[in-house]
Amino acid sequence: MAKKRIAIDMDGVMADLNQHYCDWYFERTGERVTKEQLKGLPETTGFPQEGIVHHFLHTPGFFRTAPVMQGSQEVIRALMEDYEVFIVSAAVEFPQSLTEKIDWLKEHFPFISWKNIVFCGLKTIVKADYMIDDYDKNLRYFEGERMLFSAPHNSNYEDYNRYDTWEDVAKFFAARQVEVAG
The missing domain is CATH 3.40.50.1000 (HAD superfamily/HAD-like)
Known part of the structure; x- marks a missing residue:
């Protein structure tokens, strides 16, 4: 069978990836965002600097280091x-x-x-x-x-x-x- x-x-x-977004965002901006703060929001949104996280998806090394x-x-x-x-x-x-x-x-x-x-x-x-x-x-x-x-x-x-x-x-x-x- x-x-x-x-x-x-x-x-x-x-x-x-959600933790990775938070980590990369903190490394690049110094601002801490938690996964709990992102609850209920569309993926890659909810960060103070809008659009930066979507940019990560096009950044070499992002997927390799998740x-x-x-x-x-x-x-x-x-x-x-x-x-x-x-x-x-x-x-x-x-x-x-x-x-x-x-x-x-x-x-x-x-x-x-x-x-x-x-x-x-x-x-x-x-x-x-x-x-x-x-x-x-x-x-x-x-x-x-x-x-x-x-x-x-x-x-x-x-x-x-x-x-x-x-x-x-x-x-x-x-x-x-x-x-x-x-």
Whole structure:
């Protein structure tokens, strides 16, 4: 029997871009902004110097230096034992990010094969049993199980099952394994 497939987003799910925005903003302006202050606001907004954070997305080195989302490495490695896992990123929106994202994955997730990395524009082409993403625009048209990974910009979304941490994701899939075995 074929393994079920999980599509996992990078930015905001595996890479903690929201913390990265806050850190880069502080390093460049000396002004501290927390993720809590960004809650409910569109991504890259809510910073005193409007527009600067959007500029980070076009700055060489930004995607390469993003911190890893706590727990993601261990949980994804474990999921790969029972599922076919694909990393799916709308990376072509920021073309300079392509190489940086590949290098980031090689460093932090060396157990993920290049064959399981998909860079695309729209994620409507993705066919999987589960998708873990932080954006409604990616989950809305997905035909499998939609899993919203919590981020400040999606705190107002109510249409999806929400996962605040990778531990929550692990618990969900552990329960699925028990259901299948039971």
